[in-house]
Amino acid sequence: MKKNILIIPGDGIGQEVTAWGKEVLVKIAEQFGHEFVFEDAIMGHTAIEATGNPLPDETLEKAKASDAILFGAIGHAKYDNDPSAKVRPEQGLLKIRKELGLYANLRPILLFDELLDASSLKPEILRGTDILFFRELTGDVYFGEKLRNQDNTFASDLMNYHRYEVERITRKAYEAAQTRGKRLCSVDKANVLETSRLWREVVQEIAAEYPDVETEHMFIDNAAMQLVKNPKKFDVVLTANLFGDILTDEASQIAGSMGMLASASIGDGTGFFEPIHGSAHDIAGQDKANPLASILSAALMLDIAFGLQDEAKAVTDAVDKTLKAGWRTSDIADKTTPADHILGTAAMGAKVLAFLK
Amino acid sequence: MKKNILIIPGDGIGQEVTAWGKEVLVKIAEQFGHEFVFEDAIMGHTAIEATGNPLPDETLEKAKASDAILFGAIGHAKYDNDPSAKVRPEQGLLKIRKELGLYANLRPILLFDELLDASSLKPEILRGTDILFFRELTGDVYFGEKLRNQDNTFASDLMNYHRYEVERITRKAYEAAQTRGKRLCSVDKANVLETSRLWREVVQEIAAEYPDVETEHMFIDNAAMQLVKNPKKFDVVLTANLFGDILTDEASQIAGSMGMLASASIGDGTGFFEPIHGSAHDIAGQDKANPLASILSAALMLDIAFGLQDEAKAVTDAVDKTLKAGWRTSDIADKTTPADHILGTAAMGAKVLAFLK
Ligand SMILES: CC(C)[C@H](C(=O)O)[C@@H](O)C(=O)O
Ligand SMILES: CC(C)[C@H](C(=O)O)[C@@H](O)C(=O)O
8 A cells, every 4th residue: 555644743742752653654564565655844833933834835735645644742832921922833733624624533542451550540440441532623712713802901712613513523423433332422511602502403413313322412511520530431422622622631641641642633635643642842852752642643544544454453552562561651650660661752662663563 | 797698509409408508507607606597599490490580580689688698509401402492590500600790719629538539539649639729700601692593504602801800810819829839820721712812911910919829821631631640739720711610520529529519609799609519410309419518618608708717617627527437428438338328418417417516
């Protein structure tokens, strides 16, 4: 199989970890006889520094021309503490999501048995948890009109949803639920928000097309609570952009660390694969970041973008073996991890590569 | 001291639990020689059934005339599953918050040692946690304009903040931080939202007036994660209406159960005290609900509305003794709780009353 893959490392630890996601793809191509052609592009703070634009046209063109994109992370503390900054790294990510029509962000909460103890949740609460989030990615308060009055005494963001936006992701989520536990929980705030009421109406309508899937509606406040209290109760979770952002980061603690979670953003064209962690500038360039989320993002790409299930399984198996052999990065180490088993980014990436054969 | 207290039990388990919050106030008045005059009023689903209006004028008048309000819970599944309902119980709660100018919702995450094991989080993660949330209550996407187009293909909610709304709650939060751990974490989504950028600007400005308090800014997704990962890192958490709704429910799991958490909504007039749990119609009327959050809401009233610290402490001590004696409602029981120590609402309320002396 021949595929064009665009690598966008982005900002902070994105640079270090994405290198390992790519290495894994290179190795898989070798082993399974595929031809993966790689290109690189810039985005975020890195692109602002180089061109003044968080998403240069060239990056967007390359993105559209590729078969799949492996992305790292975005953001820089410099902008976070300057609320008046007009150009921000995140605009690059939001724009590429919009331009590529990446409307569904899939975030599987994959639990490796070896990491049960790395979580702050009790092992008996975690064991058996297997959640697949469908986070909507092109609507909500992310893209609605933003206003600030002249004298800085008022600001607003428009939260909005179109029916078709809810419909398309809802169908994807139901289709996934049919291949899994056949339960779908739609999370909203329909007791307060009009967008949520539209959301709930649409989900209720579409639910009727999937009678084999059990549907539940839950308010976001309750969902944020239930996710900690009893994560096993969830199978597929479907939710809007903002609520999905919050819930999936919270859910990362189920998997022990943000450093473990991959995501796939899909739409009608090129798919976009990225860790859910951010740019973590506090540890960037120090060979400390966990490369597994990027490696697992590569696995998601093989599976979802290319339909290469065996290849994807080879990658997750290699990650599993690495963990079973006791190797950890510091974010997933616990009190029982021997010091000489706590590895840096490069050493951890190399372990996975070594198990990939 | 003479005080007029309005009791609004509201919906579902609100009826059962608020009865015990009131009993505790009656007993405190007796013991400490105060005169508490009680009135009752209706709100929510209960009020819709009786009058068609979730917040009847009479209730609002009584509320304004009282010195403090003890509220139960609001909501009914009937409306939740009917996204097109025009009149909803929650409107009553939102309207009374707005009408009374209750702009700051204080939610202390009080950890009783005895309940460490009732949480899904590991005891070593929890021990020592003491968080005070300041949730803004009169702005945000809760009150902005809501739209739905004619053919039901589009819906929107306006998220908005005025500078003065951010200022007044920020000052309250800093004042509280000064009397506690001297750390304040402001939670927003300034990398995406204009309202959050205004929020952050205002907090940065006001922070300068409180140099003895250490300020941190955190994105909501990260905060939802950190709260599970390392709750001890937080002291005072300041946040907007929607984010506060989500984070405080999530944080309820730190205290072992929603059934334990009280809240105080304050503004320039009458204060409003309520459990953070909802109406829980699935267990309503079955003598199963935990009355402790309502009892602890009464304690918050004594402390915050009336400045009666000794009286408030008498109540929290009685709750503590009840728990130390091994009494539990089912939501806070764990595997080690003997069956005969799991009590219903009334029996649990009676235990606390008995310890109150
Ligand atoms: C960087 C930011 C804009 C982004 C988001 O909120 O979508 C990130 O948190 C994510 O979840 O991908
Ligand atoms: C009932 C609902 C409107 C309310 C809210 O979201 O504010 C509740 O969840 C709360 O936290 O008090």
